[in-house]
Amino acid sequence: MGKRWLKSKGWAMLTLAVVLTMTACSGNSGNGGNQGSEPSSATETAAAGGASGAAATLSIMWWGSDVRHEATKKALDIYSQQFPNVKFKPEFMAWDAYWQKLPTLAASKSITDVLQMDAAYIQEYVSRGQLEDLSDIDLTGIVDPNVLKNLQIDGKLYGIPLSQNAQGLAYNKTELEQLGIPLPHKDWTYDEFFQWARDARAKLPEGKYPIGDTSTWDGFNYYQTAMGKPPIMSDGGKTFTLDKELFMKFYGIYDDFRKNKIVPPAELAASFLENDPQADPMASGVVLTRGATTGSVSALEQLMPGQLGVVNLQTGPAGGGWAQSTIFLSVSANSKNKEEAKKFVKWFIMDQEAGKALGLTRGLPINPEIFKELEPTLEAKDLLGKEIYDMSVDKALPFYSPAAGFSEWVDTYKKEMDAVSFGQQSIEEAFNKIDKLGKELAAKAG
Template sequence: MKHDRRWGKGITLGVAAVLALTACSGGSQGTAGKPGEGKGGDGGSTNLKIMWWGPDTRHKATLAALDIYSKQKPSIKFTPEYLAWDGYWSKLTTLAASKSMTDVLQMDGAYIQDYASRGTLEDLSDIDLKGIVDPKIIENSKINGKLYGIPLGHNGQGMAFNKTDLEAAGIMLPAKNWTWDDYFEFAKEGRAKLPKGKYPIGDGSNIWDNYQYYQTAKGKGPIMVDGKKFNLNKELWYEYQNRFAQFRKDGTVPPPDVTKAFVDNDPKGDSMASGAVMTKGVTVASVAVMEQLMPGKVGLTTMPTGPSGGGWAQSTLFLSVSSTSKYKKEAKEFIRWFITDKEAGKALGTSRGIPINNEIYKELEPSLQPTDLMSRKLLDTVIEKALPFYPAPTGWSEWVQAYQAEMEAVWFGKKSLDDAYKTIETMGKEIEAKLGGK
């Protein structure tokens, strides 16, 4: 499965950040039955344990859908558990180790490959999705030819911009499918026309996948190929980093201390909502937040593109079934219902983004809020040139952290760019060897 999703602190809001909103957790709530209850498919009561993460709006919507299912099918009861992002993955790690994962569980594109490779997820390829999910989406969601999660919503990466302030400054607005050269020229024009304290673009050169957008757009592939092989293009990396070094020098991007102080989604601290930076990376799942913070001022475009395209568009949120579940048949039937039932669709709304089933979306569209319509607009904008989603696979977290630390050392003059590259490259090759990528 191919993946990626952020655009850096100060210019990016990754999907993970959106989903990591503070939320309560619960054990037996809503339609909960007793754990272990029932005999499965023999006519007795079946209890399905289900687990997900997200904000309170998602919790309430999901509980409502579970109630609908139990009313439609009285033999099925649920034990729901819902947590915030960090708590979810911490608990799931423990459950996976003890082979006691819930029957049905929410999965993220950044982690599904890891859980599938450990044998903890059931192959769902036998669920009939014809006419429900686009075959291309299904194919992109497969891991080694098998489907370990049913996609729930559309997602993708694009860029938001402050059209009000840009127009006031007489700066040409970013165009759909603009190139990296267009992006850099936009930055230069913005620096010349914007007042002091305002910047055309942010500095995300300290975040690994911000550079990866550049490398993949240029046709050189992701930095981690198949989760094992290290693939950092030295020539492009220096080209990109030297460009931003010059931007820091001439004030095209905010100073490092200002960039470090930005707080995503905070009305006063967010890089774009505060009025400091004119552009910011957003996802289909997160763009509504910017519209709420800056009503009527947000314009949308693609990520800068290259010969291979730019940004990404792919489902990143799934429902999976535990390989140790005693009720696999019932779990699969429920998941298919979850994305096809119109009553469930109304209850779930856009709590997991734009519904993957277009028939459900059409039912919802007339009643959607402007912020929800903004999400669809971004998806329609980015889909043409979008690349696959490339996350940092399991085993690369230490490298990801080191990349940021090294580049911030460069920012503040504590290291040379050459020394930072040597550290980043050496660690990458060491991890590659450890993971057997050679």
């Protein structure tokens, strides 16, 4: 999910998001560089199904922090020790640099054999024909079948999920208990969430708010899909569905909340900066809840040690929220080492030694056996992330990323809804502009 994802967790996802500060979907800042991984021993394991006898050099690229870089290089060394015929040509960089470079490589059909991929962009690269179908890799017993089903694009798998991730809500458990406000509960509905916010407002002093405002597209998409309607974008962006009745109802509630000081005023909300000790809406003590993911909640826990509780996102008749991996290893459709690359990406999530080396650098490992090995060493912040996932998975809907070519629409959505928040236009005026642009982009995609 990316570092842009959750500024309201919102879609920031593309920019964003969010929020996700690590994110199992997220990219942290780090230094870029290349380093070859030389083989050092001839140990073999059956984990990857055995490597071919022919010598091969796999190029691989990923984004992340320096901690992730070092851990990944250790894993590559382990692979070359187990399979001495395979060497690596790694390249690693920060999130922004990665997504600036990848389109250039795609245009020249020179993407690395193996590459890290994010849920916000995988649909786009699949639509360009840049990623190999990995459906023939047997992940039985490693990845939950329901998770795999949600990850498929047109019935095929284009990325091996690396970690568990889910969207939930963090809340200031300590302060809510002190104020006598009931704690949020698992599988609460949208109606219960809205009423909880109204009731909590009555017990809060001036300058404090039970929930935050929302102006990004994914916040409403959660609501629309929870109510049993299609996602806003589907079929690669060819189908666009923005339900006006639900849109007017959802944002009408938030408009009422602004008037009644249930959410912060627009000027204050615009100043929030997640995970900043002074400007984070929760860490600053201004808002008692905010969006968090399995990957991002640890950063908030470090700002508010021992004070947090977590719950899954609000639900509707169809379910609610999402729980799946948002960060993957993919294989280039133009790779000349496809079979070797496929063996490697499966090994990456099932080898015990690699699992220990990688730790939580890409979130909670998707493989339950690896997680079991690491669990005794986990800190409270990491266990909160697992709690979000466990609470979310049974009601989770698929994770819906923006369709290719919809970045303009994502930005327009936020701009128009911010204008509503500041009282500069009506909800219906914003809907008409957003809906018009979405339909135009869908027609182009078709």
